[in-house]
Amino acid sequence: MSQSAVPSFPRHLLDFSDWNRGQVESILETAQMMQEVLARPVKKVPALTGFTVATVFFEPSTRTRLSFELAARRMSADVLSFATATSSTTKGETYRDTLRTLEQMGIDAYVIRVDAAGVCHQAYGWLHKPVINAGDGWRAHPTQALLDAFTLRERLGSLEGKKIAIVGDILHSRVARSNAELLTMLGAQVVACGPATLLPGSLPGATLTTSLKEALLEADAVMALRLQKERMDKGLLPSLPEYIAAYQITQERLAWARPLAPLLHPGPMNRDVELEGTLADSPQSLVERQVANGQAIRMAVLYHLLVGKRS
Amino acid sequence: MKFKSRLLGDDEVRRALTRIAHEVVEKNKGTEGLCFVGIHTRGISLAKRLVDLVEKFEGKQAPMGILDITLYRDDLSEIGLQPRVRETRIPFDLNGKAVVLVDDVLYTGRTARAALDALIDLGRPSRIYLAVLVDRGHRELPIRADFVGKNLPTSKSEVVKVKTLEDDGEDAVELWELEGA
Numbered sequence: 001m002s003q004s005a006v007p008s009f010p011r012h013l014l015d016f017s018d019w020n021r022g023q024v025e026s027i028l029e030t031a032q033m034m035q036e037v038l039a040r041p042v043k044k045v046p047a048l049t050g051f052t053v054a055t056v057f058f059e060p061s062t063r064t065r066l067s068f069e070l071a072a073r074r075m076s077a078d079v080l081s082f083a084t085a086t087s088s089t090t091k092g093e094t095y096r097d098t099l100r101t102l103e104q105m106g107i108d109a110y111v112i113r114v115d116a117a118g119v120c121h122q123a124y125g126w127l128h129k130p131v132i133n134a135g136d137g138w139r140a141h142p143t144q145a146l147l148d149a150f151t152l153r154e155r156l157g158s159l160e161g162k163k164i165a166i167v168g169d170i171l172h173s174r175v176a177r178s179n180a181e182l183l184t185m186l187g188a189q190v191v192a193c194g195p196a197t198l199l200p201g202s203l204p205g206a207t208l209t210t211s212l213k214e215a216l217l218e219a220d221a222v223m224a225l226r227l228q229k230e231r232m233d234k235g236l237l238p239s240l241p242e243y244i245a246a247y248q249i250t251q252e253r254l255a256w257a258r259p260l261a262p263l264l265h266p267g268p269m270n271r272d273v274e275l276e277g278t279l280a281d282s283p284q285s286l287v288e289r290q291v292a293n294g295q296a297i298r299m300a301v302l303y304h305l306l307v308g309k310r311s
Numbered sequence: 312m313k314f315k316s317r318l319l320g321d322d323e324v325r326r327a328l329t330r331i332a333h334e335v336v337e338k339n340k341g342t343e344g345l346c347f348v349g350i351h352t353r354g355i356s357l358a359k360r361l362v363d364l365v366e367k368f369e370g371k372q373a374p375m376g377i378l379d380i381t382l383y384r385d386d387l388s389e390i391g392l393q394p395r396v397r398e399t400r401i402p403f404d405l406n407g408k409a410v411v412l413v414d415d416v417l418y419t420g421r422t423a424r425a426a427l428d429a430l431i432d433l434g435r436p437s438r439i440y441l442a443v444l445v446d447r448g449h450r451e452l453p454i455r456a457d458f459v460g461k462n463l464p465t466s467k468s469e470v471v472k473v474k475t476l477e478d479d480g481e482d483a484v485e486l487w488e489l490e491g492a
Contacts, residue, residue: 008393026395033379033396042432045382075382300396303382308393 009304012131014120015140016181023304024185028150030300031293037074038296048077051306054107057083057134058095058114063267063291064134064143068111071298077306080107095119099126109306112136130305138172144266145178147297149186151290152221155262160187165215165257166206167247168225168274169198171236175225175266180206191215194247197236212247219257223264224249224274240273250276254284262286312470312487318463319484321476324444327460328357331442332364334458335411344409344437346374350426351397353415354378356477357444361413376401378412383425405434411458415473417443420454445484447471 009026010018037045053072055065065083072079082102095114102110109130112120117137124131135141149159156162164183170176170192180190184205192199192206193215199208209215216222227243237243254263263285265274280287319327339345342365349358355377366372379397386392412426423441430439442458447465461484465471470487474480 030396033398036399037382040433045432046428047382047384047387050388303396304393307387308389308391 011305011309012120012124012133013142013301013305014124014131014133015142015178016145016185019185021185024146024149024182027146027297027300027304028153030303031146031150031296034296034299034303035293037299038292044074044076046076047303048072048075048306051108052078052080052106053109053111053302053306054080054082054102054105055111055134056099056102056113058098058112058119059135061113061135063294064113065111067291067294068132068134068143068298071295072302074295075299075302077108077302080105095123096126099123103127103129109302130309132301132305135174138174138177140178140181141174142178142182143294143298143301144175145182146301147290147294148175148179148223148264148266149182150297151264151286151293152183152188152262154289154293155286156220158187159183162188162220163218164188164190164221164223165219166190166192166223166225167212167215167249168194169227170194170203170208170225171198171200172228173225176206177203179223180204191219195237195243212253213256216249216253216256219261221262221264222249222254222257223266226266226268227270227273229270244273248272248276249274249279251279251282254279260284264290266290312490315469315486315488317483317485318445318471319461321482324460324482324484327444328360329364331458331460332361332368335361335440335442336365336369338440338457339409342369342371342373344407345411346376346403346405346408347411347413348376348378348401348426348430350412350414350422351377351379353444353473353475353478354413356475357415357442358411358413359477361411361442374403376403378426378429380422380425380429383429385421385425399429399433401433405430405436408434408436409438409440410436411440411442413442415444415475416471417441417446417454417456417459418449418471420450420452423454423456424452444473445471 069079111132111134113134114136117139120133120136166176180203183190190206192203193209196210265287347358349355362375377400379399381394381396440457443456444460446459446462468489472485474483
């Protein structure tokens, strides 16, 4: 069979620190090909026949887990779904024991979501199999960033030199961290914006600002983040109306950005909080496209982490 | 790899494709329901040629698609092998069509097997033919071609390289020897 090999890939997708631009571009290119599979009447290919993928969710999530499981099934992998609502007090041993138990069941790759940062990195040492981080604490959510980059490129073409504004609770957002890491790797200029209490001391790759106008001005794309209402209980937000007054993306404020700048949101959305009224349903909104692209991205990630690497 | 000899030149490739185009039309009794699907990479260029030749002889352009078989390979769990996934695009309905699958070389038959599975996932053609420029033997599966440009007996330590104008700047078939084989 004719060969056309791709560059070798890290064994894990924990964040993008082990990944280079060429490898990321290959994932995005493969995801493009997976779109074709998803457009078929029979949305299934035999590429991962015989592989078993475990989705291990220590923190509740619906869309990410379903998206990964469907992606694995579309590639003909078997899926073991493990979800638990562990309290954050039972860390360490519990995670390790749970994962080691699964290891005995012949799992070929692990998709892990956990509320504590760094558990996916540890899991890699415990399991000796590919680990895909599906979100660890505030730290990283690499497949979300990949699907965001993919969605942005569909609309904008190359991200080289493009200004992408990320707005909301940057401090507690793994989505913001992974996007800052990935989008800058792809040549974009990332500006993260939110109230001072919700901005981190620094965000590698990104510029920080508390001024929404500064962030949106001439932006090529705008990404709003989910505002977690429990943040208010910790006194980080004075009130919801105050946040809305200063940081809600409205039709009027979106006009500061470039004409027809696409609008993204990783979901789940609080309507009328992060985005004004029906903005999420407007032609500028790529929110639904993001969900659709998520599956193709996860198929591509599974392909590159599993194929050619069985041990 | 070491170059051994040039097996076919551009005239011979042209004649072989011309003959295949005639045979396809003859076997299909015209161009009714006829379509071509080229397998990456050289199969695509060869399929385009066949479409053009059939159009020249019959005055009718047959629809053409391209097929990537990567996700259907039977060796994806082998260590160290990670082929690039390329585009599949069949811009017409395959149902009820007479499909001519086009590849450059028929060897083990594994690519053709994968292509058949891929094609059948995309629709239900009434008939699938296989056309290859070179059949070099050494089949590992019960697969044969319906249209063959040239039968070339080879040894397993040899490599048959098909070059096309579109992909390589010239039409030729060359024999190479695997280094250290």
